[in-house]
Amino acid sequence: MLKINKQFVESALLFMCFTGMLFNTLFGAIAALCFLISGVLFCILYENKLLDLLINNKLLLAIPLLAIVSCAWSDIPLTALRGGIQLLLTTVFAMIIAAVVRFDSFIKIAGFCFFVTMFLCFVSDRYALNGMTGERSLIGIFDSKNFLSMNAALSVLVGFAIYKSKSFQRTINIFGAVLVVLSFLVLLKANSLGSIVTTILVMLLAFLYIYYQRIKLSLFVRGQFNWLIVVSFLILVATLILIGNTSTFDNVMYDLGKDPTLTGRTFIWSRGLESITENPIFGLGFQSAFYVGNPLAEEIWEFAHVPSGAGFNFHNMYIDITVEMGLLGGFIFILLLGKFIRLLANNKNLEFGSKEGFALMVFLYMFLQTFLEAGWFSQFTISHFLICAAWVYLKQTTELKSIKLRWNV
Structure with missing residues (x-):
């Protein structure tokens, strides 16, 4: 009788999963199908643990579920519904894979897939x-x-x-x-100056934070230092925003050969903020801003000199999610960020090479990107997949419970 090694099956499915996301643009529907098949099979293999995982990670599922519900008020309900379902599946697949696959297998297969992608x-x-x-x-x-x-x-x-x-x-x-x-x-x-600077900054901040976590301090002193770090960061962000509105910033950007409007982002942000004031509570609906015929989208496409119907976003995660899902979605996103920061602050296993250390780097990168890009909550993308995996790596401290569902028919 032919015996199939479980670890081999997991590795093959994980390879399909990563290639499906990384080559989504190149192979389209075929890549998406590979991702869906691998994710569904992971859920079937560990169906007895899936419910426990979903119950313990409700906050991470809130945005995808809201995205599905937003089809009720979207001008393009079928697009919002399809996108919301795809986002929910991407989130669930990332959660179950991160929870059940050993980190060394996860990161090694991810590394191989990324190597092929980067070489191409x-x-x-x-x-x-x-x-x-x-x-x-x-x-x-x-x-x-x-x-x-x-x-x-x-x-x-x-x-x-x-x-x-x-x-x-x-x-x-x-x-x-x-x-x-x-x-x-x-x-x-x-x-990409922004990505280069952000990547270097992530490595530096991760090193400093891991070093800080290893310093032996009393609970009271560490608590005060934590508040000092948070306040200092908020002051830094406010300072950068103020500098960004001065002629000094414009001159520096011109000296670097870059556009001081951040390639038109300031105009796009202003149009996004206007949309928020018009639809403050629930927004336009998931992925319901940039569609052919919408005056807001057509104006931005014309301004950016891209064809009508091109894929686009507001290049700011806070504006993007609030435009699409209103202040409700924006509030949930802030809660999610706060929970992430709390998980990192309470984690004592942060070190480079561990799953917790990897989660720290992924979160720092995705968080810093929120000010200039909208990489969270995009279905079938490696960015959303990895941030969901990072959440599980930080939050999962015990083994998943095996829950058998019994249906009385």
């Missing part, structure tokens, strides 16, 4: 012309410079986690270092 992007001759700046930027196998930059930055974090892992042989650690270098070269070719 590095040797690619696909460039896109920015209609506003005239700048030509590498897009590789993706549709946009921003999407490539985000994937390359996440690839750097995956490679660094492999390099620092104590579970792998030296050859695997070296592979991780090679992935870091390759991914960073792709970032440089993409000419």
